[in-house]
Amino acid sequence: MRVTQLLIPTTKETPNDATLMSHIYLIRGGFIGGVGSGLYNFLPLGKRVLDKIRNVVKEELDRAGCQEVSLGFVTPASLWQESGRYEKYGKELLRFKDRKNNDFVLGPTHEEMMVNLVKQSVKSYKALPLNLYQINLKFRDEIRPRFGLMRGREFLMKDGYSFHSSEADMKREFALMEETYKKIFTRLGLEFRVVEADSGAIGGSGSKEFMVLAQSGEDTIAVCDECEYGANIEAAVRAPKKCGVAPPEADFAKFYTPETTTIEELSRFFKVDPFYLIKCVAKKALYDDGVSKVVLFALRGSEMLQEVKACNAVDANELVELSEEELAQSGLIAGFMGPIGLPDSIKLVLDEMLRDGNHLICGANEREYHQIGVDLSGFEGLYKDIASVQEGDSCLHCGGALRYTKGIEVGHIFQLGTRYSEPLKAEYLDENGKAKPFVMGTYGIGVSRLLAAIIEQHHDEKGCIWTKESAPFALEIIVSNTKDEQQSALAEEIYTALRSKGVEVLLDDRSERFGFKMKDFELIGVPSALIIGKNIEEGKVELVKRDGLVSELLDLSNIVERVMERL
Numbered sequence: 001m002r003v004t005q006l007l008i009p010t011t012k013e014t015p016n017d018a019t020l021m022s023h024i025y026l027i028r029g030g031f032i033g034g035v036g037s038g039l040y041n042f043l044p045l046g047k048r049v050l051d052k053i054r055n056v057v058k059e060e061l062d063r064a065g066c067q068e069v070s071l072g073f074v075t076p077a078s079l080w081q082e083s084g085r086y087e088k089y090g091k092e093l094l095r096f097k098d099r100k101n102n103d104f105v106l107g108p109t110h111e112e113m114m115v116n117l118v119k120q121s122v123k124s125y126k127a128l129p130l131n132l133y134q135i136n137l138k139f140r141d142e143i144r145p146r147f148g149l150m151r152g153r154e155f156l157m158k159d160g161y162s163f164h165s166s167e168a169d170m171k172r173e174f175a176l177m178e179e180t181y182k183k184i185f186t187r188l189g190l191e192f193r194v195v196e197a198d199s200g201a202i203g204g205s206g207s208k209e210f211m212v213l214a215q216s217g218e219d220t221i222a223v224c225d226e227c228e229y230g231a232n233i234e235a236a237v238r239a240p241k242k243c244g245v246a247p248p249e250a251d252f253a254k255f256y257t258p259e260t261t262t263i264e265e266l267s268r269f270f271k272v273d274p275f276y277l278i279k280c281v282a283k284k285a286l287y288d289d290g291v292s293k294v295v296l297f298a299l300r301g302s303e304m305l306q307e308v309k310a311c312n313a314v315d316a317n318e319l320v321e322l323s324e325e326e327l328a329q330s331g332l333i334a335g336f337m338g339p340i341g342l343p344d345s346i347k348l349v350l351d352e353m354l355r356d357g358n359h360l361i362c363g364a365n366e367r368e369y370h371q372i373g374v375d376l377s378g379f380e381g382l383y384k385d386i387a388s389v390q391e392g393d394s395c396l397h398c399g400g401a402l403r404y405t406k407g408i409e410v411g412h413i414f415q416l417g418t419r420y421s422e423p424l425k426a427e428y429l430d431e432n433g434k435a436k437p438f439v440m441g442t443y444g445i446g447v448s449r450l451l452a453a454i455i456e457q458h459h460d461e462k463g464c465i466w467t468k469e470s471a472p473f474a475l476e477i478i479v480s481n482t483k484d485e486q487q488s489a490l491a492e493e494i495y496t497a498l499r500s501k502g503v504e505v506l507l508d509d510r511s512e513r514f515g516f517k518m519k520d521f522e523l524i525g526v527p528s529a530l531i532i533g534k535n536i537e538e539g540k541v542e543l544v545k546r547d548g549l550v551s552e553l554l555d556l557s558n559i560v561e562r563v564m565e566r567l
């Protein structure tokens with residue numbers, strides 16, 4: 001392709017709302033153009049990269065035995081009502097009506113649609129297992145669309161769903177998908193970690209996320225320095241913790257603690273390690289049909305509440321803050337809350353680390369008072385892991401130190417079981433002619449997000465540095481001075497020869513200054529540039545690698561082979 005014929009509107013202007021380098025460079029390099037909040041057009045360069053990524057995804061999935069289909073983007077609401085998600089999904093789900101007043105949604109994910117497809121077409125166990133996927137548009141009315149392609153409202157996702165006649169076979173496929181995803185992200189040149197993820201209400205350890213390591217990532221992941229363990233902070237676990245400081249031994253008593261409301265103040269007041277204090281966090285848990293409940297989460301003062309774990313602990317749809325009024329109504333007193341002697345209307349959840357805890361100090365549920373000498377041995381209640389793993393905590397598997405790192409979620413695989421097949425009555429007949437719900441797995445990749453993730457990990461202060469399999473072109477030929485006929489003719493010759501060998505070449509044949517064209521090369525980030533300039537008088541051309549901008553003079557003899565060896 002020739003730059004003179006391509007639409008590549010590069011610009012020096014940084015978009016106002018862009019903070020991430022991938023967002024800035026994708027706009028400045030003419031890959032994408034914004035249309036509205038979280039909505040983007042793909043221009044020719046962006047479309048080429050998108051297709052590259054899509055092909056890698058497709059090749060690996062097809063090799064693993066998956067079959068590509070394409071489902072409707074507009075989805076009847078009835079399927080969502082059957083699965084129960086029409087109510088549950090919240091405002092991310094865009095609902096609308098057609099002219100006959102029928103309800104529809106724009107698919108944010110396609111479990112219902114795919115289950116429906118299989119329900120219509122598979123009757124017998126003989127057709128199983130089956131792994132169907134599509135690479136298609138999704139729409140989520142995200143509360144904060146931002147960071148360009150990273151969190152769009154309309155975006156391209158690969159979503160796959162597998163159907164099995166047993167849990168064991170689903171687990172086999174899950175493992176195969178994990179391996180397949182690793183191949184995909186490795187081919188795309190990404191440094192990533194496979195981490196354990198929050199499985200929401202479904203629970204279990206059947207969910208893994210693929211995180212591209214990048215400082216700009218929105219997800220915090222805990223990783224072990226010594227073993228392979230990694231988990232999203234929402235799901236991370238650690239070895240039991242101890243405290244090196246002696247406990248504050250005391251008899252059970254109420255203690256006057258005026259204006260001592262925070263863990264820090266309390267720790268100072270009693271000269272006690274926060275490990276021996278009980279921190280209480282009150283929240284309102286929201287359920288279906290507008291039902292809500294006040295929950296008190298209690299954990300050691302040294303720990304932090306992990307909201308996703310907390311939400312799962314009470315099977316809620318969401319946890320929200322209590323207003324001052326609601327807090328007062330519930331009978332709780334901010335700063336003096338404790339697990340003992342709570343009103344019946346309040347649900348209590350204790351962190352696992354408090355089980356059988358002794359020599360503790362907690363709020364007395366009375367203004368200005370705390371309880372000391374609290375012994376929870378035998379204290380009955382709902383104990384759950386609701387605390388956040390902290391840096392320096394020990395790995396449950398090997399005892400190594402855990403640390404935080406940031407990641408961009410580019411893939412998520414999930415053992416679903418019969419979560420959708422049961423409510424949607426999607427069944428097959430087993431060997432004995434008995435109807436059974438399909439056992440399912442689901443597997444997603446953020447295909448358009450990958451463009452952003454690749455650039456977050458591969459860029460410098462000048463622009464994009466595409467990896468080999470994601471690059472829009474393998475090579476860019478830059479004619480230093482287009483007025484020089486010899487240079488132009490040679491460039492044309494090499495361009496044609498390389499193209500005939502199947503190399504994807506971009507020829508910058510514009511009559512712009514060399515420096516200007518070089519800047520565009522650096523911004524666009526094609527992996528290599530071949531510069532045809534004055535050196536040709538000595539029989540040489542210059543090959544510049546975009547990564548590190550290292551250059552090498554190449555002899556013109558057998559130039560096509562020489563270049564191809566280096567791509």
Ligand code: ATP
Binds near residue numbers: 109149411
């Ligand atoms: P996130 O936590 O980032 O919102 P999610 O858990 O909602 O992601 P899934 O429902 O698992 O995501 O979707 C599968 C994949 O689709 C994700 O791993 C991610 O790569 C991608 N994805 C999700 N939401 C968006 C979005 N708004 N824009 C672009 N890609 C997205």
Ligand code: MG
């Ligand atoms: Mg999301």
